[in-house]
Amino acid sequence: MGLFDRSRAGYESKPIEITAERGAIAFFSETIGETNPIHFDVDEARKAGHPDVIAPATYPVVLEMAAAKEGQRKGQTPMIEVIGADMRYLLHGTEAYDYHGAIFAGDVLQVVGRVTGFSDAKGGQLEIAHLEMEVRHAKRGTLAVARRDLIHRLPAAGAQS
Amino acid sequence: MTVTPQTAAVGDVLPVITFGPISRTTLALYAGASGDHNPIHIDLDFAKQAGLSDVFAHGMLSMAQLGRVATDWSGIDRLRGLSGRFTAITPVGATVTCQGRIAERFDQDGTPILRVALTATIDDGTQTLRGEALISAD
Secondary structure (H helix, E strand, O other), X not given: OOOOOHHHOOOEOOOEEEEOOHHHHHHHHHHOOOOOHXXXXXXXXXXXXXXXXXXXXXXXXXXXXXXXXXXXXXXXXOHHHHOOOOOOOEEEEEEEEEEOOOOEOOOEEEEEEEEEEEEEEHHHOEEEEEEEEEEEEOOOEEEEEEEEEEEEEOHHHOOOO | OOOOOOOOOOOOEOOOEEEOOOOHHHHHHHHHHHOOOOXXXXXXXXXXXXXOOOOEOOHHXXXXXXXXXXXXXXXXXXXXXXXXXXXXXXXXXXXXXXXXXXXXXXXXXXXXXXXXXXXXXXXXXXXXXXXXXXXXXX
């Protein structure tokens, strides 16, 4: 059997409020080599018709990290502990985003995490936790849904990479 | 003539993006900017204790480059989906080359959508990440 705590399938975290911050979006955008100034220059973003700098495509992962930390401050168990992940064997398998609306600096957002379920692959050598994270805005609704597979490469399958 | 989402046909390729070489400084900055503080990417002592010879790059740093391939071309307002599967680690010092190719044009609820096949490859030819973007071709 695997290492994940499979009894947590169906778990949903309490919504955590996170404000998308202009400086944080600009810093992230510059770090990933973003060249479109709508992601780091508020004047250029406004010229392009946006209310503020706009988060780049993979920014939901940053909001999720921020929500995890904020949740911990409020006593919420981090998702990685909820599922019983063993960092020695943990791999990031897949990451996927569905976009429903843009995320701008200044947006006050609600971030919710879910454990969708667990599965096995390669004859039990790999066990997979399926996670989901939703970014919501009070007026504009769901802006992004992220889905992620975290994988335990189990010790019986050999050494970690 | 530049291919646009409206005119793109299956097989068309998008402008290539290269990122790197990825230094330890890049990884430290990405850890700070993203909030992913997993020491396996930034702490050589930790990596060695885990049995690795060195730290390696965050997979999501390459995923961000796949996002750039899509949005540099189409604009982020057209991006409907982005996904990736990590297939190999990216070592320190690697330069990542990211490519996109129109794989399919289909109709979703009356809106034309392009499925763009995306890949990230490092210097020695190893594919580290493959994925796809869904782009509105309206």
